[in-house]
Amino acid sequence: MLVKSKQRVSDHGEVFTPPWMVEAMLDLVRAETERLDSRFLEPACGSGNFLVRILQRKLAAVELKYVQSDFERGHYALLALMCIYGIELLHDNIAECRANLLGVLPTICASINRTACAAPHPTCCHKTSFTAMR
Numbered sequence: 001m002l003v004k005s006k007q008r009v010s011d012h013g014e015v016f017t018p019p020w021m022v023e024a025m026l027d028l029v030r031a032e033t034e035r036l037d038s039r040f041l042e043p044a045c046g047s048g049n050f051l052v053r054i055l056q057r058k059l060a061a062v063e064l065k066y067v068q069s070d071f072e073r074g075h076y077a078l079l080a081l082m083c084i085y086g087i088e089l090l091h092d093n094i095a096e097c098r099a100n101l102l103g104v105l106p107t108i109c110a111s112i113n114r115t116a117c118a119a120p121h122p123t124c125c126h127k128t129s130f131t132a133m134r
């Protein structure tokens with residue numbers, strides 16, 4: 001398990017799941033992680049270790065399935081994104097989680113920009129809210 005400080009562990013139970021364990025756990029529900037409209041809510045999402053991998057898996061499925069059409073890729077990538085929710089207590093983790101999810105988004109925005117959306121990437125991305133403060 002990964003930690004930022006002993007204080008945060010004791011105050012908020014903050015320990016981060018290592019990538020190999022995230023992968024192994026998501027493999028237990030592989031089909032769901034690759035189904036574009038399956039919904040995931042992580043009630044203590046931290047910096048998004050699970051949410052980011054879920055989004056990456058869904059986007060990989062989009063890329064495989066909609067090779068031919070930019071419009072469809074953009075459309076289904078957004079659908080995948082809209083099915084992912086997180087709740088987190090600490091502001092810095094929320095910011096990190098958002099940034100980490102945004103890091104996965106350029107693929108989506110590129111597809112959308114090539115087709116329907118005239119907004120520049122940051123505007124387009126910031127319109128979507130990924131994590132809620134509790």
Ligand SMILES: C[S@@+](CC[C@H](N)C(=O)[O-])C[C@H]1O[C@@H](n2cnc3c(N)ncnc32)[C@H](O)[C@@H]1O
Nearest residue numbers: 012014015016017044045046049088089090134
């Ligand atoms: C064990 S960590 C898990 C982080 C992430 N899910 C992971 O596996 O890497 C628990 C997270 O829950 C957050 N947390 C603690 N109390 C919470 C509460 N009452 N509501 C929402 N989040 C909370 C902490 O800030 C911390 O980021």
